[in-house]
Amino acid sequence: MSAAIKGPSLTLKAREAISGWLFVSPILTGFMIFFVGPLIAVFYYSTTEWNLLSQQSHFVGMENYVDALTRNDTFWNVLVNSLVFAAGLVPLNMLLALGLALALSRSVRGAVFFRTVFFAPVITSAVAWAIIWTFLLQHESGAVNRALSVIGINGPNWLHEPHWAMASVIFTRVLKTVGLNMILYIAALQSIPRDYTEAARLEGANGWEIFRRITWPLLAPTTLVIMVITVVGSLKVFDHIYLMTGGGPQNATLVLAFYIYEQGFKFFNTGYASALAVILFVLILALTILQTILKAARK
Amino acid sequence: MAKLHLKELRKSYGTVDVIKGIDLTIEDGEFCVFIGPSGCGKSTLLRMIAGLEDITGGTFEIDGSRMNDIAPAKRGVAMVFQSYALYPHLSVYENIAFGLKVRKTSASEIKTRVGEAVTMLQLEKLTERYPRELSGGQRQRVAIGRAIVGQPQTFLFDEPLSNLDAELRVHMRTQISELHQRLKRTMIYVTHDQVEAMTLADKIVLLRDGRIEQVGTPHDLYERPQNLFAAQFIGAPKMNIFKLTDECQNLRENLKLDRNAHYFGIRPDSFEIVQPGEGILSGKVRLNEYLGNACLIHADIEGHDPVILEQPVGTKITTGTTISLNAKADNVHAFAKDGNRIA
Numbered sequence: 001m002s003a004a005i006k007g008p009s010l011t012l013k014a015r016e017a018i019s020g021w022l023f024v025s026p027i028l029t030g031f032m033i034f035f036v037g038p039l040i041a042v043f044y045y046s047t048t049e050w051n052l053l054s055q056q057s058h059f060v061g062m063e064n065y066v067d068a069l070t071r072n073d074t075f076w077n078v079l080v081n082s083l084v085f086a087a088g089l090v091p092l093n094m095l096l097a098l099g100l101a102l103a104l105s106r107s108v109r110g111a112v113f114f115r116t117v118f119f120a121p122v123i124t125s126a127v128a129w130a131i132i133w134t135f136l137l138q139h140e141s142g143a144v145n146r147a148l149s150v151i152g153i154n155g156p157n158w159l160h161e162p163h164w165a166m167a168s169v170i171f172t173r174v175l176k177t178v179g180l181n182m183i184l185y186i187a188a189l190q191s192i193p194r195d196y197t198e199a200a201r202l203e204g205a206n207g208w209e210i211f212r213r214i215t216w217p218l219l220a221p222t223t224l225v226i227m228v229i230t231v232v233g234s235l236k237v238f239d240h241i242y243l244m245t246g247g248g249p250q251n252a253t254l255v256l257a258f259y260i261y262e263q264g265f266k267f268f269n270t271g272y273a274s275a276l277a278v279i280l281f282v283l284i285l286a287l288t289i290l291q292t293i294l295k296a297a298r299k
Numbered sequence: 300m301a302k303l304h305l306k307e308l309r310k311s312y313g314t315v316d317v318i319k320g321i322d323l324t325i326e327d328g329e330f331c332v333f334i335g336p337s338g339c340g341k342s343t344l345l346r347m348i349a350g351l352e353d354i355t356g357g358t359f360e361i362d363g364s365r366m367n368d369i370a371p372a373k374r375g376v377a378m379v380f381q382s383y384a385l386y387p388h389l390s391v392y393e394n395i396a397f398g399l400k401v402r403k404t405s406a407s408e409i410k411t412r413v414g415e416a417v418t419m420l421q422l423e424k425l426t427e428r429y430p431r432e433l434s435g436g437q438r439q440r441v442a443i444g445r446a447i448v449g450q451p452q453t454f455l456f457d458e459p460l461s462n463l464d465a466e467l468r469v470h471m472r473t474q475i476s477e478l479h480q481r482l483k484r485t486m487i488y489v490t491h492d493q494v495e496a497m498t499l500a501d502k503i504v505l506l507r508d509g510r511i512e513q514v515g516t517p518h519d520l521y522e523r524p525q526n527l528f529a530a531q532f533i534g535a536p537k538m539n540i541f542k543l544t545d546e547c548q549n550l551r552e553n554l555k556l557d558r559n560a561h562y563f564g565i566r567p568d569s570f571e572i573v574q575p576g577e578g579i580l581s582g583k584v585r586l587n588e589y590l591g592n593a594c595l596i597h598a599d600i601e602g603h604d605p606v607i608l609e610q611p612v613g614t615k616i617t618t619g620t621t622i623s624l625n626a627k628a629d630n631v632h633a634f635a636k637d638g639n640r641i642a
Contacts, residue, residue, distance in 0.1 A: 193382060193384070195380045195382050195384035196384055196386060198351050198371075198378075198380075198384070199378070199380060199384040199386075199445075200386075200397070200401070201351070201370075201371050201372065202349060202350075202351070202371045202372060202376065202377065202378050202398075203372065203377075203397055203398030203401060203402075203445075203449065204372035204398060204401050204402045205372075205397075205398075205401040206401075209401050213386075213397070213401070214386060217388040218387070218388060220388075
């Protein structure tokens with residue numbers, strides 16, 4: 001009588017599961033240490049009054065939140081500034097990105113060159129970009145005002161007048177980031193089968209109707225992703241503000257991320273800065289959830 | 300009414316000529332099938348008729364009016380795409396109504412015409428569904444519905460059944476045939492499937508390398524192929540072609556072939572197996588394939604390419620047997636040295 005063949009002690013499914021966990025464990029470990037850990041720490045710090053210099057810390061509960069939301073006028077100004085920045089940047093960025101993508105998605109002469117031109121700022125150093133634009137927007141000697149003076153316009157002091165400062169940082173930020181959204185839109189446009197537009201042409205639709213009834217609805221998933229990425233990016237903006245205006249003039253460009261930096265690393269109110277960071281986190285999380293809801297509703 | 304006239308029609312992409320001078324007339328109400336191997340230009344020709352491709356040279360007329368520079372939507376044509384091209388974000392109803400909407404047709408008219416189309420195509424229960432929720436056959440019917448509602452004079456079909464399984468293909472083929480009988484409109488149909496061509500067409504246009512090889516009824520193409528390409532393209536299995544070498548001049552006499560004949564062809568179903576020594580050819584059976592309703596016998600013929608003959612089921616021939624083959628002179632097609640048919 002032959003001995004029965006003895007199989008492995010674990011089932012195939014269990015062995016595959018173990019392999020799977022082993023494969024993801026390095027990234028999972030990094031994620032826990034460098035993302036989840038600090039996130040929990042920030043939540044904890046936000047409930048303390050902790051001065052980084054004196055190293056004194058004590059638990060204050062929700063006091064930092066209450067202070068920011070009810071007693072600190074600057075916080076609300078900062079929040080409004082962040083929302084103004086986002087409200088200015090997001091539509092301008094998306095409209096420009098869509099327009100460029102529509103123009104450059106076709107295989108026409110020069111399209112690749114112009115795609116490169118508009119994408120180049122994305123890979124350019126943010127510091128270099130901000131410094132160049134700071135020079136270009138100088139009041140007396142800036143190239144922008146010099147160009148305007150040629151056509152008889154006396155340009156404002158772009159970065160030092162409250163209204164113009166915000167407009168200037170929005171505009172220069174749009175030019176810096178529009179290339180990425182343009183590429184995303186180009187990829188989406190090129191994935192729309194040519195048959196759709198040809199069928200619509202045969203049925204009598206003109207260019208605008210094809211865009212309105214076919215292209216735009218089919219771009220909706222991409223538009224949603226781009227919108228969330230751009231909104232989140234605009235709420236997190238820091239380097240651009242730091243380098244071009246430093247939050248000024250008169251706090252006109254003081255946005256949330258920059259305010260968190262000021263509270264944490266200039267005034268060393270670590271606990272308070274952590275509470276502000278949590279508020280920014282919640283704001284961004286809410287927008288991400290909104291994206292999920294919008295996607296679900298679309299289905 | 301739509302009579303289409305193509306005069307010396309040409310299409311080039313840069314220096315590459317794709318359509319090399321097509322002269323063709325498609326009568327009003329005719330069902331015309333463009334057939335040919337991949338890359339022969341049949342879809343390009345259809346797209347030129349639709350207006351989706353520019354015409355490089357020649358003239359395209361519908362009912363005597365030059366159409367070369369007329370916009371696709373003003374040619375009175377509707378097209379069913381190979382991919383169906385159903386708009387994924389629109390329901391079946393909205394897909395069918397799309398063309399009417401962009402043409403600013405009144406709401407009541409849209410409702411009436413879409414209603415008629417969905418009834419005709421048995422799509423009543425599917426109007427609120429989206430394309431992704433439909434089967435291949437249902438999508439095909441929606442695509443046809445979208446073509447019908449515009450009441451075009453000419454329907455263009457670009458390999459509409461190629462994405463369907465064999466059973467559904469037969470079903471949809473009959474539906475398209477019935478649609479043609481009902482609407483009596485000019486239809487142009489591109490396919491590489493000769494069964495579709497033979498069963499649907501009033502007129503078959505056989506293309507190769509941007510040129511017409513033969514135009515005629517399915518009967519003409521099968522019974523009187525005008526050249527070796529047509530002879531071998533139409534018919535499955537394809538026609539057996541033999542070269543008349545000096546060594547087989549007796550075949551010329553036995554088959555009463557013209558003295559200019561350089562090749563002759565015999566369809567697989569035209570062979571008969573006769574007693575040894577009584578046939579014109581003899582061969583050794585290499586393979587016997589059972590098809591259910593017939594069997595295909597592959598045999599090696601000395602001095603010629605192997606042949607395939609179709610025999611009734613029950614023909615008892617085993618591999619390795621030597622068989623003697625004969626064919627009636629009426630069933631033998633003779634071709635000259637240049638490949639053209641000798642009447």
